[in-house]
Amino acid sequence: MDIGTLIEELIEREGGYSHHPADRGGPTNWGITQGVARENGYAGDMRTMPRAVAESIYRRLYWERPGYAFAAEIAPDVAAELFDTAVNMGPAAATGFLQRALNALNRNQKDYPDLTVDRRIGAKTLAALGAFMALRGRGGERVLLKAVEALQGERYIALAESRPANEAFLYGWLANRIG
Template identity: 70%
Template sequence: MIDELIEAVIDREGGFVHHPADRGGATRFGITEAVARANGYAGDMRHFTRPAAQSIYRRAYWLNPGFDRVAERSPRVAAELFDTGVNMGPAVATAFLQRALNALNRGGSDYPDIVLDGRIGPQTLAALDRFLATRGVRAPTVLVKAIEALQGERYLTLAEQRPANEAFLYGWLANRLG
């Protein structure tokens, strides 16, 4: 599953980009220069390799945040977390999941609220398990919609707070939601 998700992100992100309005600076295959440097790459981003990008995506955006453990329960939710995490950071994606789970627990009657710490841990996984078991076959679809709603709101806020981000808003909404 993760191999297909990584390839889809790389295909969507494309090759080398250095947009003047992008605070991320130079990117290749969607990996920013800062992320590449943090993962040991010291060269020119124009020469950053696809295998290096694949490795970073697998480790930093799938395994380290625990999205692989979410995939054991719901591949669809995990795929959304991965894509959101690539664009906004894994902790933000996880916090969206946690907020959605808290809002969908019917006032704590299905499972207790969880701490919004941006980490996949035992409480988050237990809440996800209960949500999926309680709400049935449509649960993953509803949860993904809630995560995407939070993601869309964040994109709009980013564009409102920094007009230079308006250059990216259309693409974020067109390519990252639904």
Template identity: 50%
Template sequence: MRRLTQIIDDLIEREGAYVDHADDKGGPTMYGITEKVARLHKFDGPMSHMPKTLAVAIYKDQYWTAPNFDRVAMLSQKVAEELLDTGVNMGIAWAGKFLQRSLNALNSQGTHYSDLVVDGVIGNGTLGALKDYLDRRQHEGERVLLKALNCLQGARYIEIAEARERNESFVFGWFSHRVGL
């Protein structure tokens, strides 16, 4: 639990406090939490006054436990942290799809484990494939998987900017703070 607290603190530091950027479709955010998400969690005040404790609770419940990143952490803390960061920044379904696509591409034509359905939901099948992959490939496999996840994340940022020019306002920062190799 102490590690998760540090991960979320680091995430909040990357996200910053109150932001209301004109080019952001999500509107005002506080600690990276959009107004829409805050309202779903019963916060009804000005976003600039949303307490950090609420952001932490939302990250734990909605972005860590609900998508099963906590279960991924039992197999690889680093992969779980990457999924959390991606999930917060572009949606948990994208993080799950990136993991599934990467595992499919790394399964040696289905000889190590069966291909996964790429639906973004991290369930027992995805967790089993991840365990098989990491058991077989060990530390080097984890490193390669993290590269694959970051490559997909980076490619998605380019797609987002291509689809909506105003998103170009964020691409440099996304690559600078979100994509690591």
């Protein structure tokens, strides 16, 4: 799993500077909101934020800090999806989707114990992921990926239903973030 490639693909999807009136995140560049940029030390104009700043933020906040590099050693395709979902919804949401899916797929705890959905990657989540992959293999990884994406899709629809302005983004979220 090459995080550099994932970041390249992500930035290509996100594009450059944007300030959509319906986007509560305000000005963004390379997919990084102004708030996240400020929290991570960038104080300049968002229009001119260097790509390297975005790359650093993506690597640190959305790959290393949530522990997706560890998940990538077990299930690389799932880890790639967690990274992309974390960028769009936050690492807690992405990790919660994984934990919920693992719980639903453990055959009433016959394969591994249920996880507490604490929305953090830890030893128990990694052990459950490892047990799932040992039992189900790469075909199982595709099923787990579908389960995570189903939860993600449901959340996108709920966001559009709860705030009509989000309907401006729903098509793109579904087209570019799932599958």
